[in-house]
Amino acid sequence: xxxxxxxxxxxxxxxxxxxxxxxxxxxxxxxxxxxxxxxxxxxxxxxxxxxxxxxxxxxxxxxxxxxxxxxxxxxxxxxxxxxxxxxxxxxxxxxxxxxxxxxxxxxxxxxx
Amino acid sequence: xxxxxxxxxxxxxxxxxxxxxxxxxxxxxxxxxxxxxxxxxxxxxxxxxxxxxxxxxxxxxxxxxxxxxxxxxxxxxxxxxxxxxxxxxxxxxxxxxxxxxxxxxxxxxxx
Numbered sequence: 001x002x003x004x005x006x007x008x009x010x011x012x013x014x015x016x017x018x019x020x021x022x023x024x025x026x027x028x029x030x031x032x033x034x035x036x037x038x039x040x041x042x043x044x045x046x047x048x049x050x051x052x053x054x055x056x057x058x059x060x061x062x063x064x065x066x067x068x069x070x071x072x073x074x075x076x077x078x079x080x081x082x083x084x085x086x087x088x089x090x091x092x093x094x095x096x097x098x099x100x101x102x103x104x105x106x107x108x109x110x111x112x
Numbered sequence: 113x114x115x116x117x118x119x120x121x122x123x124x125x126x127x128x129x130x131x132x133x134x135x136x137x138x139x140x141x142x143x144x145x146x147x148x149x150x151x152x153x154x155x156x157x158x159x160x161x162x163x164x165x166x167x168x169x170x171x172x173x174x175x176x177x178x179x180x181x182x183x184x185x186x187x188x189x190x191x192x193x194x195x196x197x198x199x200x201x202x203x204x205x206x207x208x209x210x211x212x213x214x215x216x217x218x219x220x221x222x223x
Contacts (some may be wrong), residue, residue: 004155033210041200043156043213056210089154098163099144099206104153 013080020077021107023091032074035090081111114139114207116214122215124220135203145186146204
């Protein structure tokens with residue numbers, strides 16, 4: 001039973017399109033995150049939600065809009081995709097702040 | 113602002129040899145320190161963490177790390193590596209409820 005699951009695993013799309021990535025966790029955690037990993041493997045936090053409330057927004061363009069319908073789900077919608085959005089997007093969750101994050105397997109987005 | 117430096121982008125090593133992956137951090141306040149591992153095509157998994165207390169921290173898969181405040185380092189070590197340890201290793205620091213990652217070190221274990 002996967003703890004943090006993301007769909008889809010792979011996304012290939014054209015510039016200018018809109019796409020969504022879904023994330024669900026069955027660990028009962030209160031906090032969920034989106035991280036972006038670029039082609040050089042650099043990982044950077046994008047957003048963090050605690051119990052459906054946005055707590056971290058790391059100067060991400062407005063084209064990126066996270067949505068948390070409940071504390072077990074955190075979806076990421078991206079409008080007007082650009083080439084630079086190509087990356088692997090990781091969802092993660094944590095119960096408290098001791099830094100132990102549980103990551104999903106990632107969603108590889110390729111913008112052509 | 114807090115930051116993490118992993119000086120080695122890649123570390124090749126033979127199976128059963130010891131290994132050390134280096135991590136230095138900068139922070140003006142107390143932080144928590146972490147090592148995460150990423151196997152190919154997978155998400156990250158926590159190896160070990162330092163929150164407080166003993167500066168020598170033991171983690172999963174035989175890894176350990178030592179927190180050195182004076183040298184602002186948190187190097188990861190394993191006395192004898194296996195082929196299956198081949199992966200990307202990330203050091204991270206956590207200020208203010210988020211993880212700031214280093215650029216990663218690729219550990220390549222060969223027979």
